[in-house]
């Protein structure tokens with residue numbers, strides 16, 4: 001069966017008969033116990049003759065037929081990919097649906113896929129451009145108080161002046177719980193938390209302030225210290241030990257540390273400390289708000305999580321954090337902002353919209369934070385970020401503090417970052433840049449395309465109810481596999497860019513609370529998400545880049561807890577990853593299967609040192625020659641010293 005076959009099969013109305021009645025309630029696609037009331041998605045997707053359907057029905061789901069070739073399977077993504085100048089498969093699964101909306105005129109309507117209805121009660125697909133999509137409708141959202149004039153962006157740029165007609169996004173996310181227990185809810189650090197201290201840290205750049213070893217040394221105000229204690233933090237993680245004093249000293253920073261090691265607090269705490277020190281007061285209702293800090297992240301769920309962290313640490317202070325992201329009613333975003341905004345957490349598309357609508361002034365921006373910075377600067381979001389820093393009013397890099405955080409930082413992206421950072425920025429590398437978290441036990445299994453489903457079920461049945469994220473490469477496959485697992489009586493939900501925002505949040509909620517212990521996801525959930533008790537990550541499909549692999553498996557093994565990652569390696573499609581995988585595994589002191597080494601050897605590329613993109617693993621700051629480099633373990637003891645001082649390379 002070809003790709004289109006299984007895609008078409010899954011959306012056919014008759015397929016509802018494949019979903020056992022009890023499973024209908026188990027598949028969490030909407031708020032109220034969704035059902036699989038499948039209706040045709042679009043004529044093109046339904047263009048699938050009965051003969052193939054019959055064949056499918058005879059053969060059954062697990063008949064070992066093709067799950068589809070990834071390259072040809074992600075036609076939806078291809079539209080997005082092209083629209084943003086992408087060449088990588090996985091990238092399209094991010095918030096860049098915002099970008100797709102903007103360029104939708106060029107590439108036509110996006111193909112609909114399985115998606116919930118407005119009220120979320122029915123799991124069905126809908127036809128028509130933009131309907132039923134999780135995508136951000138920047139062009140057409142309802143504006144309550146926004147002015148459509150004076151957008152600084154031109155229509156030629158795909159500007160979002162709001163003139164184009166289309167379906168309105170009406171989703172208003174429910175407000176997060178306000179009670180203190182919920183605000184400070186947290187999970188326990190794991191048995192390996194103290195081992196963080198043994199990881200080598202390299203700081204490069206001139207005149208780096210010394211690391212701090214305790215929260216007390218940071219000299220934060222009492223309210224902040226109280227909030228830190230209520231959050232259950234007693235000890236700094238390495239990235240916090242180094243980043244907090246650097247940020248407090250007013251320096252620009254690029255910090256790279258393993259997944260789940262506390263990067264969010266590493267930037268939030270010093271920013272909050274500074275804002276409180278200078279005594280900002282909560283801004284009152286104003287049509288134009290001027291935040292002191294802007295934080296951007298690539299996905300809606302991640303930016304929301306960062307916002308919740310900001311809200312937690314700023315609890316009981318005058319600092320007000322606000323979150324805005326695509327897939328929600330624009331009017332709602334505006335209403336949140338006008339009530340007062342010191343820290344604005346935003347996805348790029350929504351941020352640019354709001355700036356264009358003159359609800360946000362940039363003059364007061366002291367901090368610009370790029371979380372998942374390598375993602376924010378790559379071909380997908382890089383142009384948006386460049387627009388952001390050249391927006392009228394945005395302080396120049398000399399006038400603001402720019403902070404970048406990620407677990408991966410390819411060299412070419414580090415070079416691009418120079419445009420955003422002061423030339424004397426500091427670079428902190430905790431462990432190996434781009435390395436996997438050692439608390440994740442990694443297993444690579446050689447599994448051909450046709451055997452993947454069977455293997456998946458076998459593993460999930462052994463796992464039992466332990467929380468598991470299953471990554472697949474395309475949105476359609478996410479739906480397909482989720483449905484398939486439900487049929488196998490495994491409670492499953494899914495998250496991907498074709499689901500409406502309300503459904504995405506519902507899915508995440510059901511996964512977080514354990515209602516659905518299995519979450520099938522595309523790369524939209526690969527970065528940043530911090531979900532308690534995720535014990536397993538399964539790469540049903542490997543991603544196209546090793547960096548994405550590192551982020552995906554980092555959804556488990558967080559904050560000193562242990563986790564397991566199992567990846568299906570199909571030699572037909574994944575051999576380009578053999579070399580970088582061998583490197584990531586051996587760097588993380590994992591067993592490397594002999595067969596994988598053989599494939600890596602047979603596909604050996606001279607000069608290769610570890611990244612499927614063709615660039616090398618950045619082991620250090622790419623400013624090759626710098627002064628003041630020091631390598632320390634996080635107890636603060638120097639283990640090697642800097643090379644002879646040479647001027648920084650400047651990319652200005």
Ligand SMILES: Nc1ncnc2c1ncn2[C@@H]1O[C@H](COP(=O)(O)OP(=O)(O)OP(=O)(O)O)[C@@H](O)[C@H]1O
Pocket residue numbers: 186187189232233234235236237240257258259260261262263264265406407527528529530554558559
């Ligand atoms: N010092 C600390 N003590 C205890 N828990 C902490 C500390 N710092 C962070 N945490 C917790 O560790 C978890 C992971 O933190 P966070 O999400 O910031 O990791 P991250 O490095 O940003 O990961 P990723 O690379 O996946 O984005 C969170 O639940 C956070 O609250």
